[in-house]
Every structure is written in structure tokens, then in C-alpha cells.
Amino acid sequence: xxxxxxxxxxxxxxxxxxxxxxxxxxxxxxxxxxxxxxxxxxxxxxxxxxxxxxxxxxxxxxxxxxxxxxxxxxxxxxxxxxxxxxxxxxxxxxxxxxxxxxxxxxxxxxxxxxxxxxxxxxxxxxxxxxxxxxxxxxxxxxxxxxxxxxxxxxxxxxxxxxxxxxxxxxxxxxxxxxxxxxxxxxxxxxxxxxxxxxxxxxx
Numbered sequence: 701x702x703x704x705x706x707x708x709x710x711x712x713x714x715x716x717x718x719x720x721x722x723x724x725x726x727x728x729x730x731x732x733x734x735x736x737x738x739x740x741x742x743x744x745x746x747x748x749x750x751x752x753x754x755x756x757x758x759x760x761x762x763x764x765x766x767x768x769x770x771x772x773x774x775x776x777x778x779x780x781x782x783x784x785x786x787x788x789x790x791x792x793x794x795x796x797x798x799x800x801x802x803x804x805x806x807x808x809x810x811x812x813x814x815x816x817x818x819x820x821x822x823x824x825x826x827x828x829x830x831x832x833x834x835x836x837x838x839x840x841x842x843x844x845x846x847x848x849x850x851x852x853x854x855x856x857x858x859x860x861x862x863x864x865x866x867x868x869x870x871x872x873x874x875x876x877x878x879x880x881x882x883x884x885x886x887x888x889x890x891x892x893x894x895x896x897x898x899x900x901x902x903x
Contacts, residue, residue: 713830725819759771771791773788788816810825811829812837814834
């Protein structure tokens with residue numbers, strides 16, 4: 701059975717989405733608080749004044765299939781030309797392919813967006829697949845809180861924090877570059893020693 705847009709009750713979908721987020725408020729709040737030090741540090745390092753949104757974000761390979769990323773940014777206050785690290789904007793983008801004149805190319809499609817304020821999180825853009833999309837968002841947040849090292853390490857080519865290409869094996873093994881790794885409290889355990897000599901930590 702094919703569901704057409706005209707038959708979708710978007711109000712019901714929105715209510716279900718926000719109810720799901722409310723049910724998982726403890727995870728989203730812990731996730732918001734965990735990212736605050738990173739975004740504060742990245743904002744402090746940003747050369748000011750700024751005229752547009754700076755490159756401050758976290759890009760996590762999402763749990764589940766197909767390949768997707770959970771992109772998290774602090775709120776951008778355009779009228780003040782600064783970021784609000786207390787609030788988060790999140791979006792789940794899924795990788796697909798499109799056919800062009802020169803062949804197939806990758807295309808990232810935004811599936812769902814969410815806004816996280818202190819103590820609450822609400823949905824933004826949604827699709828009919830919002831239930832599955834939000835499940836992946838919450839599971840990725842929860843996985844990050846449980847094992848940050850493993851979730852960051854899913855990204856082998858680009859830094860999870862700044863998005864730049866990772867050029868050395870150590871950075872690729874941890875999914876975050878040498879500069880970004882020093883910016884957040886949650887990354888203090890990601891030192892070269894802890895990656896190269898894990899047995900020394902448990903000793």
C-alpha cells in the first residue's frame with residue numbers, strides 16, 4: 701500500500717514525534733550537556749567578529765542502516781552574530797545515490813530535524829519515516845553517551861568535529877583530528893597513548 705502525502709496526518713505525526721522525544725528527554729538532555737564543553741571551546745577558539753555561522757558542529761555516524769549522520773550544531777543567533785551553546789540544532793541526513801550526466805554520485809538527504817533547549821527537545825522538519833528517523837537519532841545519542849570513543853571512531857575519513865579530512869592513521873582510528881581532540885572535556889581520554897597503548901591504561 702502506497703501512502704500519498706494527502707493521506708498523511710502530519711499533525712498526528714508531529715504529536716507522535718514530540719511525544720517520543722519527551723519519553724527520551726533524559727537522553728537528549730544528557731547529550732546536550734555532554735556537547736556543551738566542545739561547542740564552548742570551539743566558539744572560544746573562533747576568530748571574532750563573525751559575519752556568518754562558524755564551523756562549529758559534531759558529525760556522528762548514526763546507528764543503524766542505511767548510512768546516515770547525526771549532525772549537531774549550537775544555535776546560531778544571526779541578529780547577534782554569535783552561537784548559543786546552551787541550545788542544539790540536530791539533523792539526521794541519510795546517504796543515497798543520484799544519477800548525473802557523468803554517472804552516479806552521493807547525495808545526503810535530510811530526514812528529520814530537532815531542536816534541543818535545556819530540559820526539552822522538539823521536532824522540526826519531519827517525513828513519514830519520522831518514527832524510524834527519531835529512533836536512530838536517540839539511539840545514536842545514547843550510544844555516544846555510553847561509549848564516545850567507539851562512536852567517534854566510526855568516522856574514518858573526516859573529523860567528527862570540524863569536518864576536515866583526516867590525514868594520519870591515528871586520527872582516522874579515533875575519528876577526530878589532533879586540534880579538535882584538545883577542545884572538549886569528553887575527549888581527554890583520547891590521547892595518543894590511550895589509542896596506541898590501551899594495555900597501559902588498565903595496568
